[in-house]
Amino acid sequence: MLLAATDQNIGSVYLWGVAMALQLYSELFQELDLPDGFIPVSGLALGYADITELKVKELKMSITTKRII
Structure with missing residues (x-):
């Protein structure tokens, strides 16, 4: 669904x-009118970005590894 949303801008x-929020706040669970026995594991937020052009900063990272055989 995330990829489909991105494809639609x-x-x-x-x-x-x-x-966790739904477990801690039962009133939130009730407000969402979720069926009994339903256990959500994550959520998804969708919307149109306020910024039309984002500046992408290149991540420059170096990781040194040593292999022990």
Whole structure:
């Protein structure tokens, strides 16, 4: 779904904290009118970005590894 949203120029973000929030705040679970027995594991937010052009900064990282055989 995230890739399909991007293809339609819709911004998206995967939300891991939703499951914990719903466990901690039962009123939020009730507000969403989720069926009994439903256990969400994550959430998804979709929308149109406020910024039309993002400047991408190249990540320059070097990792030194040593292999022990």
